Amino acid sequence: MTSDIKKLIAIIEQQLDWGDSSAWQSRDFEILSQLIYDKTKVSLSESTLRRIWGRVEYKHLPSATTLDTLAQFAGFESWRTFIKQNTDKAPLIKTNILPVKQSEKLGINVTYLILTVVLIATGVVSFFIIKRSDPQINAADYKFSSQRLTNAIPNSVIFDYNAKNAPDDSVYVQQSWDPHTKTLVDKKMHQHTSVYYEPGFYQAKLLVGKKVVKQHKLIIPTEGWLGLIEDKPVPVYLNTQDFIEKDMLNLPVAVIKQKNMSMQPKPTYVKYYNVGNFRPVPLNDFNYCAEIKSGYKEGEAACQFAAVALITDSGPIIIPLSIKGCVSELTLFNVDRIISGKTANLSGFGVELSNWVKVSCKSTAKTIRYYVNDKQVFEFQLPANNVKIVGIWFGFQGTGAVRNIELKGQDKTVFKAF
Known part of the structure; x- marks a missing residue:
């Protein structure tokens, strides 16, 4: 592995x-794979990440x-940009070293000896002070709850917390499992x-x-259907009549073009939520x-990537689709399992998305x-x-487009649309 990597x-x-x-486990690399995909829309499998690490x-x-x-x-x-910004190019500094007399050498050596003893003594004392004051964090000493302000998106959530017993000022509120959503807060x-x-x-x-020290589940709902075009840091929200x-x-x-969103060279990513x-x-x-159909395949959208997903109160179910030639880039999510097209046969999720495709799953x-x-292409064990x-x-x-959406529970229709 190179020093730049x-x-x-x-x-x-x-x-x-x-x-x-x-000390990272397989689950950590699975989560990292999803984080990378969320940010870059490029799928790097767990096995690829394990090799790199x-x-x-x-x-x-x-x-x-x-x-x-x-x-x-x-x-x-890009990688090239990273190389340019992080290449060490520290210039060599020439110094004029004057000859030192023997008596001066003796004085310098004594000074170094005294300084070394002082530093060692200070280090030993500091070690025992740190060791003696090593803080013990008891989760029972902390409180954490939240309340959302609306059912609409964007949605502000007020977090109430009590962290006065924190041993230092390193107290954070994190919106989700994604560490990029962590914010430093005042413990007072x-x-x-x-x-x-x-x-x-x-x-x-x-x-x-x-x-x-504390965590809890938080559902951010929608008022009916919500459509958006992904953008950073804030998505472009759609009016209902738009979609x-x-x-x-x-x-x-x-x-999409009316919203001043460019389709090339990087195509947009559109989502519909309920x-x-x-x-x-x-x-x-x-x-x-549900039945879905891709509505665009120009340029970099040639793979026609699409996803049908269920949001659960644990991990998500995400069913990926693309044309046959791009199934290697797919990643299938099943609550607590992640399967990459790099390491498993996901060819069943490769279809002609310019036509209507029926996607279904059941327990x-x-x-x-x-x-x-209507052809079974994969199965997982139910989470415990x-x-x-x-x-x-x-x-x-x-x-893309969606129709004939239906969700049943215990053989009774719970949600149906179009």
Whole structure:
């Protein structure tokens, strides 16, 4: 591994603040894979990340695409930009060394000896002081709750906290499992307000240093259907008449251009949400289906990436689709499992998305089964914990349409649209 790659890895580790990467587990690399995809829209598999982090022996250098993606995730425009900004070019400094007399050498040596003894003594004392005052963090000493201000998006959430017993000022409120949403707060205060720009299920956390002392579930709902075009830091929100038609959800390319959003060279990413508008459906007894169609395949949108997703009060279910030739870039999410097209056969999710495609999934006694055009293409074991479905969303690279949406729980229709 080159020194430049090591520098980039160190920057990412510092941003994540997950502790020593040698202690990371498989789940950490799965989460990192999703974080990278969320920010860059490029999928790097868990196995790829494990190779880069040296957890798997691999003699070849990462591809240019992989390096560009990691650099973009770290906040740089590209790998080349990162190299330019982080190349060490410190000039050599010439110094004029004057000859030192023997008596002066003796004095210098004595001075160094005294200084060394003082530093060692100071270090020993400091060690015992630090060791003796090593703080013990008791989660019971902290309080953390929240209240959202509206059912609309964007949505401000007021966090109430009590962290007065924190041993130092390293107190943070984190909006979700994503460490990029962490904010330093004053331990002497009791409230902090955050804005959520997209709906969904979040696990809000109160941290002292790197330790999570309190956390709770937080659902950010929508008022009916919400459509948006992804943009940073704030999405472009759509009026209902922009994307809701009589018999489908559909955002025409012309409307996207009216919003001053460019389709080239990087195509937009469009999402349709409906969260918190039906009773929660247990994951161990559900049936869900919808029909989708891509509405754009020009330039970099040639793969026609799309996603059909269920929001749960745990991890998400995300069913990815693309044309056959791009299934290697897909990532399938099943609450607590992530499967990459780099390491598994996801060819069943490769379809002709210029036509209507039926996507469905349902639970049996022990499994969740996934279907594309009524053909089973994958299955997972049900999670052991009690998980409930609280919302749905659809995503398209470029744009797309959705119809015939239906969610059932215990064979009864809970939600239906178009």
